[in-house]
Amino acid sequence: MLDTADDTTLHPRADDGAITVQEWVYRQLKERILTGQFVPGRSVTLRGIAAMLEVSPTPVREALRRLVSEGALEVHGNRRVSVPTMTRRKFDDLCAVRVSLETLAAERAMPHIDADHLARLRRLDAEVDEAIEKGDVNRYLQRHREFHFSIYQVGSAEVLMPLIESVWMQFSPFLRLVISHIGVDYIVDRHADALNALERQDHAALRFAIEADVREGLGSLTESEWRDLDAVTRQPGQGASR
Amino acid sequence: MLDTADDTTLHPRADDGAITVQEWVYRQLKERILTGQFVPGRSVTLRGIAAMLEVSPTPVREALRRLVSEGALEVHGNRRVSVPTMTRRKFDDLCAVRVSLETLAAERAMPHIDADHLARLRRLDAEVDEAIEKGDVNRYLQRHREFHFSIYQVGSAEVLMPLIESVWMQFSPFLRLVISHIGVDYIVDRHADALNALERQDHAALRFAIEADVREGLGSLTESEWRDLDAVTRQPGQGASR
DNA sequence: ACCTTTGCAATGTGATCACAAATTAGCAGC
DNA sequence: GCTGCTAATTTGTGATCACATTGCAAAGGT
Numbered sequence: 001m002l003d004t005a006d007d008t009t010l011h012p013r014a015d016d017g018a019i020t021v022q023e024w025v026y027r028q029l030k031e032r033i034l035t036g037q038f039v040p041g042r043s044v045t046l047r048g049i050a051a052m053l054e055v056s057p058t059p060v061r062e063a064l065r066r067l068v069s070e071g072a073l074e075v076h077g078n079r080r081v082s083v084p085t086m087t088r089r090k091f092d093d094l095c096a097v098r099v100s101l102e103t104l105a106a107e108r109a110m111p112h113i114d115a116d117h118l119a120r121l122r123r124l125d126a127e128v129d130e131a132i133e134k135g136d137v138n139r140y141l142q143r144h145r146e147f148h149f150s151i152y153q154v155g156s157a158e159v160l161m162p163l164i165e166s167v168w169m170q171f172s173p174f175l176r177l178v179i180s181h182i183g184v185d186y187i188v189d190r191h192a193d194a195l196n197a198l199e200r201q202d203h204a205a206l207r208f209a210i211e212a213d214v215r216e217g218l219g220s221l222t223e224s225e226w227r228d229l230d231a232v233t234r235q236p237g238q239g240a241s242r
Numbered sequence: 243m244l245d246t247a248d249d250t251t252l253h254p255r256a257d258d259g260a261i262t263v264q265e266w267v268y269r270q271l272k273e274r275i276l277t278g279q280f281v282p283g284r285s286v287t288l289r290g291i292a293a294m295l296e297v298s299p300t301p302v303r304e305a306l307r308r309l310v311s312e313g314a315l316e317v318h319g320n321r322r323v324s325v326p327t328m329t330r331r332k333f334d335d336l337c338a339v340r341v342s343l344e345t346l347a348a349e350r351a352m353p354h355i356d357a358d359h360l361a362r363l364r365r366l367d368a369e370v371d372e373a374i375e376k377g378d379v380n381r382y383l384q385r386h387r388e389f390h391f392s393i394y395q396v397g398s399a400e401v402l403m404p405l406i407e408s409v410w411m412q413f414s415p416f417l418r419l420v421i422s423h424i425g426v427d428y429i430v431d432r433h434a435d436a437l438n439a440l441e442r443q444d445h446a447a448l449r450f451a452i453e454a455d456v457r458e459g460l461g462s463l464t465e466s467e468w469r470d471l472d473a474v475t476r477q478p479g480q481g482a483s484r
Numbered sequence: 485a486c487c488t489t490t491g492c493a494a495t496g497t498g499a500t501c502a503c504a505a506a507t508t509a510g511c512a513g514c
Numbered sequence: 515g516c517t518g519c520t521a522a523t524t525t526g527t528g529a530t531c532a533c534a535t536t537g538c539a540a541a542g543g544t
Contacts, residue, residue, distance in 0.1 A: 020321070020527065022307075046496065056529050061496085062307045065264075069308040071404060078536065079262075079496055093401035096350075100342045108338075159335035159412070162313060163405050170401070262497065288526065298499050303526085320506065321526055 022059035025049070026066055033072050033083070033169050035141050036176020043082040044073060070162075072169035086174040088226065094171055098214045101164050102148070103207040106194070108155035110206060113198055117154070121147065121198070125191045132184050140184055141176065147191060151198075178218055181228065189213050264301035267291070268308055275314050275325070275411050277383050278418020285324040286315060312404075314411035328416040330468060336413050340456045343406050344390070345449040348436070350397035352448060355440055359396070363389065363440070367433045374426050382426055383418065389433060393440075420460055423470065431455050 029049070032038055044064065050057045064081055067073045074084045084090075113121075124147045131140035145168070152164055179187070190213035197205035271291070274280055286306065292299045306323055309315045316326045326332075355363075366389045373382035387410065394406055421429070432455035439447035 022527080045494080047494080057496090058528050058530090062304055062527095065304045065307050066311040069311050069404075071401070080536085081496095090400055093398055096346060097343070097401055097405065100346050101339070104338060104342050156335055158332055159313070159339055159409075162311075163339065163408065166405065167401075264497080287524085289524080299526090300498050300500090304497095322506090323526090 021055050022062045025053055025055060025059050026063040028053060029063060029067060034145060034172045035138060036172055038083045038173055040083050040085045040173045040177060043080055070166040070169055083173050094167055095214055097167055099211045101160060103210045105152035105156050105160045105164060106206050106210050107203055109151050110198060110201060112154045118199060121195055125195065132187055135184055137179055137184060188216055263297050264304045267295055267297060267301050268305040270295060271305060271309060276387060276414045277380060278414050280325045280415055282325050282327045282415045282419060285322055312408045312411055325415050336409055337456055339409055341453045343402060345452045347394035347398050347402045347406060348448050348452050349445055351393050352440060352443060354396045360441060363437060367437065374429055377426055379421055379426060430458055
């Protein structure tokens with residue numbers, strides 16, 4: 001089991017490059033969610049985040065509202081916000097949507113991917129493998145995301161990317177939780193197949209590779225593993241970490 | 243050409259049924275966007291909406307933030323918010339995503355649609371045809387949306403529906419604009435095919451019907467029509483209607 | 485020992501205020 | 515008549531405050 005509070009890269013907030021506080025808070029939280037630093041079931045309080053990021057509650061409220069509307073967080077009847085827990089049904093839906101959206105995005109990106117881009121992708125894939133080999137979960141999650149997104153981003157930044165990001169934000173906390181339990185060693189990907197398909201401009205092979213990558217990524221969760229995860233996410237850290 | 247400010251159903255705000263002001267504002271704006279009462283290019287001001295809905299700017303800010311993150315509105319570099327204008331590229335992307343998401347949703351809904359539900363759908367489809375016959379644009383848009391959503395809603399409320407709604411909110415203002423120009427008479431749909439496929443539990447036929455419905459709905463926009471629409475949406479009502 | 489109750493702390497919500505940036509309107513100069 | 519500058523207005527942003535509700539915990543009673 002792995003602690004989720006490592007490598008928290010404290011918030012220098014930098015100088016404001018014409019970026020609003022609300023936007024900065026949003027990106028901070030988004031990054032933490034996508035890297036799995038927010039565990040499913042954890043409750044997120046307005047003033048808590050405000051204190052953590054050293055800003056006033058106002059911009060935090062707006063950032064949370066955005067994240068909620070993207071499915072990254074959820075509000076309960078009590079109007080409390082928390083990181084959603086995963087269910088089997090939701091997991092299936094997310095996988096189906098990922099396949100649907102990401103095969104489409106990859107297919108649209110294919111014609112615009114040149115040799116340079118392909119080389120960058122191969123380098124990223126190597127870094128993914130390297131992270132797996134070293135057991136560096138944070139680095140793996142980051143590079144894995146970079147690999148996928150730098151494909152999709154090419155052809156369809158306006159409409160498709162926000163949707164895909166939404167799905168990933170719903171996916172990532174659970175992914176991190178699973179990896180923390182079963183380790184990075186059981187991870188399989190189809191990145192090599194996807195890259196070859198991109199090189200040959202083979203639409204069908206690319207779709208197949210992406211679909212396989214999504215489906216097999218965490219596809220083989222056994223019954224007992226689901227039960228374990230259910231037990232963990234049964235509101236454990238409502239009071240929450242720090 | 244049709245005025246977009248009719249049937250504005252003024253806001254009694256009702257008694258608060260345990261619903262926050264921010265949520266109420268969000269739903270109000272969402273409904274207006276989905277029924278095409280917000281024309282592409284129109285600028286949306288914080289205090290303007292607040293005054294229109296007779297609430298303070300605070301909840302409006304949060305509602306706008308949600309709508310922006312769903313693609314229904316957009317913020318410019320000036321931090322001004324407006325209804326996005328449509329481009330050819332965006333239109334193609336939206337269609338592709340609609341096909342991808344809605345065929346998936348329909349397929350997932352199919353096993354759970356019983357005779358009662360089917361009867362309700364047939365009634366809705368009849369009302370759609372009736373609205374077209376009478377030239378009632380508002381009623382058409384409302385029933386048309388009800389028809390589609392009451393299919394998708396069945397199997398996949400949690401993950402798929404929010405994504406589909408997001409796409410529709412990006413689609414609707416433009417749809418209304420087009421209908422206002424070319425009229426409701428040229429509208430074609432594949433609702434009957436979809437209903438028959440649902441009745442026979444024919445997956446392939448259903449997917450085909452949904453895809454055709456999306457693609458043919460506005461698929462036949464001619465070059466000159468695009469130019470006309472471009473001219474209209476070239477920031478006309480930045481100062482904005484009322 | 486267990487349950488209920490009472491009080492306090494924490495949280496979300498909405499309004500108001502202050503401020504900076506940007507847009508607009510008005511006016512002088514060419 | 516058109517352009518360029520200045521002042522006033524509008525607008526978004528963020529902080530603070532007040533209030534209602536919820537959650538929690540300590541204390542009291544059975």
